[in-house]
Amino acid sequence: MTSTAYKTMWTAGRVAVAVVLAAPLLWAAWASLQPIDRIFAGPMAPTPAVDGLQWSNYREAVTRLPFLRFLLNSCIITVATTIGTVFTSSLAGFAFARLRWRGRDVCFVLTLATMMLPAQVLLIPQFLIFEHLGWVNTYKPLIVPSWLGGSAFFIFLFRQFFRSVPQSFEDAARLDGTTHWQLYWHVMLPISRPVIGAVAALSAVYHWQEFLAPLVYLSDFNTYPVSVGLRMYQAMEGSWANLIMAASLVALVPPLLVVALAQRYLMRSIGAPKGG
Amino acid sequence: MQAAIHEHGERRERGGLWFVSPWMAGLALLYVGPMMAAGLLATARWDGQSWTSLEWSGWANFQAMATDDRLGKALLNSICYTAMQVPAQLVVGLGLALLVNQSRRRIGLWATFYYLPHVLGGVATILIWWWLLNPQVGPVNQAIRWILDGLDGPMIALGLGTTRDWDAPPWLYSPVWAKPSLVLMNLWQAGGGMLIFLAALLRGGESLHEAARLDGAGRCRRFWHITLPQVSPALMFNALTGIVFSMQAFNQPFLLRNFQQQDSLRFFSLHLYQAAFEQHRFGYAAALAWLLLAILLAFTATMVFVTRRWVQYDMGEE
Known part of the structure; x- marks a missing residue:
């Protein structure tokens, strides 16, 4: 086979995979706009034009349960956790990368070790601690942990980035007699846009979709985030495929937007692929 | 002068501690404290309500595991699921990475698109x-039935029987198909593993491939002797994280379990969740958590040990 034939074959393969990956969301979009009996009627015959689309499904999907409330709750949790994660994990990353202090290397190894701990080992004792602090049924168990360093992976990303900043930046600032804080706030953070973007995006998407923690800590349904709200939807209106699809797609819009906006930063920080 | 430098050094030390203080507090409150509490709790009987109801029970929780017949089933379910899930993710993740890597100019674009579902x-x-x-x-x-219908004619023509007797799988509504259903769903998200493989491939570079091609090595040999060693650290990383995550899988079995599956999605994590939050046996649940940790550590250590000769860690470094 010639090399052009090979190239065409590979491109065809990539396009085919892309179609397969897009198909579930496309079907969900189609189903979210159908009357329910249309979905139960079986084969996806061509839908009669645009007027066959039932946009009212979306209105119904967000009003049957207090779905807008769930969305708002998720926004509050996500924004609060993301700010905390970026702030405290960048602080720790900075201290691990640019400051010398006793026990630094031991602490860094400890940080990485926490990544290996299964969440379930910690879930029960964490729950009991938060319960005895009187934090159950509040957002504190969901938000406070991310203000305490966030996750080890994010600290690691910040540390890698800060280590790559040339020493000359720091020396120049030190000559002017800056403090650690000024060095962090006025020199390091302003040049960290890529890693801040990546950490903020990953943290936001993760916390938007977090399910087990809110399931365990929240019991008043007015405080539910979207994830637990969708679970309630499944339990109560599960057979309304069109409404479930509409609600699910609405819940997927924010993560998709965040990833689209942060795409450049994400690829640079976690992958390494260049170009594109 | 000496004193000045010393003083500066001292100040630096304390400064560093301030910066990590939130993380230190987190380590104590979220990791070390809970780990110790879990250790103590595993030897106690407690409903989680009031401290007075707590009683020490020694090894009773671990002995109770032996008589918990649903525990064995849950553990087996989790292991079977992991044994299907991890290889499927590795093969498809590597496949996607190779596919994307063939694109010279638009690697980032394809990688982003494939990564999105993850x-x-x-x-x-x-x-x-x-x-x-x-x-x-x-x-x-619907698609499977459509294909089966289409195959019916040719099959009869070739004398291979009819596809009329076959039907599409019942997926989540059968004990046999429930776990494969989860594996299939998760393949949609194989882009996460792909990204790790892709980074390893890009780091490995093309020069070895070029040299081998000039020496007349075919595609298969180059894959086996160059590509696989190049991605071996990524393979190891994906396998280990895959095992750890699959053994803890919770959301899918929790949301998708039903009566027809006959407990085949009753995974270890679900068993643990129910012991703690439905039966309020916190001591027993803490003991289960320790069992999981021990199993995962044993898995991980064995894998690292067994593959130590084969995984070329140095090729993964910059």
Whole structure:
């Protein structure tokens, strides 16, 4: 086979995979706009034009349960956790990368070790601690942990980035007699846009979709985030495929937007692929 | 002068501690404290209500595991699921990475697109797949039935019998197909593993391939002797994280379990969750958590040990 034939074959393969990956969301979009009996009627015959689309499904999907409330709750949790994660994990990353202090290397190894701990080992004792602090049924168990360093992976990303900043930046600032804080706030953070973007995006998407923690800590349904709200939807209106699809797609819009906006930063920080 | 430098050094030390203080507090409150509490709790009987109801019970929780017949089933379920899930993810993740790596100019674009489903891992995605895999009206089975219909004619013509007797799988509504359903759903998100493989491939570079091609090595040999060693650290990383995550899988079995599966999605994590939050046996649940940790550590250590000769860690470094 010639090399052009090979190239065409590979491109065809990539396009085919892309179609397969897009198909579930496309079907969900189609189903979210159908009357329910249309979905139960079986084969996806061509839908009669645009007027066959039932946009009212979306209105119904967000009003049957207090779905807008769930969305708002998720926004509050996500924004609060993301700010905390970026702030405290960048602080720790900075201290691990640019400051010398006793026990630094031991602490860094400890940080990485926490990544290996299964969440379930910690879930029960964490729950009991938060319960005895009187934090159950509040957002504190969901938000406070991310203000305490966030996750080890994010600290690691910040540390890698800060280590790559040339020493000359720091020396120049030190000559002017800056403090650690000024060095962090006025020199390091302003040049960290890529890693801040990546950490903020990953943290936001993760916390938007977090399910087990809110399931365990929240019991008043007015405080539910979207994830637990969708679970309630499944339990109560599960057979309304069109409404479930509409609600699910609405819940997927924010993560998709965040990833689209942060795409450049994400690829640079976690992958390494260049170009594109 | 000496004193000045010393003083500066001292100041630096304390400064560093301030910066990590939130993380230190987190380490104590979220990791070290809970780990110790879990250790103590594993030897106690407690309903989690008031301290007075707590009583020390020694090894009773661990002895109770032996008589918990649903525990064995849950553990077996989790291991079977992991044994299907991890290899499937590795093969498809590596396949996607090779596919993307063939694109010279648009690697980033394809990688982003394939990676996208990976970040959409929440309840919404699970509910979409719940309907995609519906045995009667889901599009997956509609497609399978359409293909079976199409094959019927040619099969009869070739004398291979008819496809009329076959039907599309009942997916989540059968004890046999429930776990493969989860594996299939998760393949949609193989882009996460792909990204790790892709980074290893890009670091490995093309020069070895070029040299081998000039020496007349075919595609298969180059894959086996160059590509696989190049990605071996990524393979190891994906395998280990895959095992750790699969053994803890919770959201899917929690949301997708039903009566027809006959407990085949009763995974270890679900067993632990129910022991703690439905039966309020916190001591027993803490003991289960320790069992999981011990199993995962044993798995990880064995894998690292067994593959130590084969995984070329130095090729993964810059």
